[in-house]
Amino acid sequence: MTNSGIEIHKGLNGVYFDRSDSCFIDGGIGKLLYRGYNIHDLAEKSTFEEVVYLLLYGALPTIPELSAFDNELRSNRELPTGVFDVIETVKNAHPMDVLRTAVSALSAFDEDVDDNSTEAIIRKGIRLTAQAPTIVAAHHRIRNGQPPVKPNSRLNHAGNFLNMLLDKEPSAEEARILDVDFILHAEHGSNASAFAARVTASTVSDLHSAVVTGIGTLKGPLHGGAAEAVQKMAEAVGTPENAAAYVKNILDNKGRIMGFGHRVYKAEDPRARHLAERSESLGAARGEPHWFQILTGIQEAMKPYQSRGIFVNVDFFAGSIYYLLGIPEDIFVPIFALGRVPGWALNVIEQSSNNMLIRPLTEYTGPFDVEYVPIEDRES
Numbered sequence: 367m368t369n370s371g372i373e374i375h376k377g378l379n380g381v382y383f384d385r386s387d388s389c390f391i392d393g394g395i396g397k398l399l400y401r402g403y404n405i406h407d408l409a410e411k412s413t414f415e416e417v418v419y420l421l422l423y424g425a426l427p428t429i430p431e432l433s434a435f436d437n438e439l440r441s442n443r444e445l446p447t448g449v450f451d452v453i454e455t456v457k458n459a460h461p462m463d464v465l466r467t468a469v470s471a472l473s474a475f476d477e478d479v480d481d482n483s484t485e486a487i488i489r490k491g492i493r494l495t496a497q498a499p500t501i502v503a504a505h506h507r508i509r510n511g512q513p514p515v516k517p518n519s520r521l522n523h524a525g526n527f528l529n530m531l532l533d534k535e536p537s538a539e540e541a542r543i544l545d546v547d548f549i550l551h552a553e554h555g556s557n558a559s560a561f562a563a564r565v566t567a568s569t570v571s572d573l574h575s576a577v578v579t580g581i582g583t584l585k586g587p588l589h590g591g592a593a594e595a596v597q598k599m600a601e602a603v604g605t606p607e608n609a610a611a612y613v614k615n616i617l618d619n620k621g622r623i624m625g626f627g628h629r630v631y632k633a634e635d636p637r638a639r640h641l642a643e644r645s646e647s648l649g650a651a652r653g654e655p656h657w658f659q660i661l662t663g664i665q666e667a668m669k670p671y672q673s674r675g676i677f678v679n680v681d682f683f684a685g686s687i688y689y690l691l692g693i694p695e696d697i698f699v700p701i702f703a704l705g706r707v708p709g710w711a712l713n714v715i716e717q718s719s720n721n722m723l724i725r726p727l728t729e730y731t732g733p734f735d736v737e738y739v740p741i742e743d744r745e746s
Contacts, residue, residue, distance in 0.1 A: 461700045563576040
């Protein structure tokens with residue numbers, strides 16, 4: 367509370383600005399629901415395609431509905447030639463910058479771009495969900511002087527992305543691991559990028575603009591960048607035996623252990639366990655179990671901080687999975703974005719359905735009624 371009596375909520379912490387029936391988070395007990403369904407059930411029993419349908423339409427699909435929806439996703443993976451030209455022009459930029467720029471360029475080729483009806487937002491959301499992986503994969507190939515790999519309609523969403531990125535058809539297990547990762551990242555309430563997308567949508571702008579806003583916000587290291595940082599940390603630790611000493615040294619020097627803590631969760635991040643299991647199994651299958659062992663060593667060293675509500679978050683084990691799949695480190699954050707596209711579309715749908723311009727206030731603390739001095743009379 368300030369002297370004026372105005373209560374300031376820095377970062378809008380604890381502020382409810384709207385109601386939603388799409389995502390429930392109880393950070394005190396580590397619970398996450400999409401449309402009422404527990405994330406544990408969705409991660410272990412569902413597919414990303416099914417979860418995207420759930421988010422956009424509000425119910426799990428029947429077999430015929432899922433088949434039609436999956437076909438729609440697969441048929442929308444191609445990019446216009448003009449977008450490839452844009453990617454070529456900006457190929458030396460960071461993959462998140464390229465994704466942001468290419469999504470913006472896609473708006474020029476979308477006939478529904480200015481249609482903000484729910485039906486049109488869903489259509490555009492499906493197209494962007496399908497096209498975003500093609501952007502990331504094509505850029506990676508182009509920047510390395512290689513031709514883009516065309517989408518493969520035989521493969522599911524995750525498998526097709528890995529195939530386009532690495533020019534190698536993944537195993538069923540590899541595709542499933544990334545499929546689960548996409549599910550876990552698909553939606554997470556009013557996080558920074560979703561809120562930013564809602565602010566854009568509240569001006570009655572278009573979905574492409576809102577998704578561009580979301581991508582730009584996700585790029586920030588306080589939101590989407592921890593997976594890459596965690597993997598770099600694991601590489602710096604080197605061996606499981608070094609984990610405890612590494613953590614102590616960082617904390618003694620007032621540093622931060624990446625992949626721990628969350629703005630909402632003060633208990634287990636329910637998404638983390640699913641990636642931990644897959645980090646362990648993938649590392650064993652690749653003959654590189656030490657990555658998981660290093661991470662669990664760090665986790666063990668951080669146990670005393672659980673009493674303060676500091677647990678591993680969704681990013682902690684994700685980086686090791688991407689690394690083991692052969693994915694370059696600067697594509698870790700874009701993968702987060704690929705999973706989150708349907709969540710951004712859902713937030714835009716909710717904002718547009720009962721819209722009011724989002725326009726918070728700031729308390730002014732500067733001077734009042736300052737006399738204007740002509741430039742020739744100002745003292746240097």
